[in-house]
Amino acid sequence: MTDQQTPGAPWPPASGLPSRDRMKPAESLRWGETPFDDLGRAELLRLVQAYHLALASADSALRQVCLQDPANPFWEADGQGRRAMARADTLKTLVDGDSAEARMHIDRQFYRAAAGLLFPSLADPFHDWGVNDKGEWCAPNPGPDWGYRPVEWQDLLPESGAPK
Structure with a gap:
């Protein structure tokens, strides 16, 4: 991985996520390598943006499902659903802090628009x-x-x- 953008790649990128052929195949990885090592700066930026948007969407869906059946063991402190929400909270807090206002500001300033650009095949009228x-x-x-x-x-x- 390099701090420079991929030679010949536009900045900002003309499209969202890097194509699959830009990723290192899992079977070729060695210790310490990731599928993203060959991506340029612009591609990494879009990938991180897409992961954060997907995380925020998944977290929202998890919380809605939890409200429907909070007594389910899946949502207990050591249940898989509760642990998944805790992981999402940890990552979101790194970016958004603890403030609901900050989360809304980030959504309004970026993700409302980026959803359609990062995931063009997933039409989402809410974004x-x-x-x-x-x-x-x-x-x-x-x-x-x-x-x-x-x-x-x-x-x-x-x-x-x-x-x-």
Whole structure:
């Protein structure tokens, strides 16, 4: 793994997750290697973003299921469901802290848009910014030409994000 982006790879990447052929095959790994060792900076960034988004989604689903049947041994302190939620909490706290407000801010600023870019094959109406009359996923465009415009990776960059 290198700190440099993959030669010839665009920054920001034009698409979400790195393709499977960019990963090291599991059967070829040696001690200390990971499937991600050959990925460039941009690919690693998108992969980490996708993992965090998937973790937040899985954690939300786990909590909803727990509320439906909290007496199930799966949700006891040493149950697999409770341990899975504790692992998710540990990782989310590293990024979000303990504040629900911080979690909502991160979701509004990044994951609301990134869900469609990181997982384009998984249509998710709860994370769409908007849909135009052609059915295309779009971001708000509050400038003089108010309306919607196609969402791009650049919308997620701090320097050139969507107009405020």
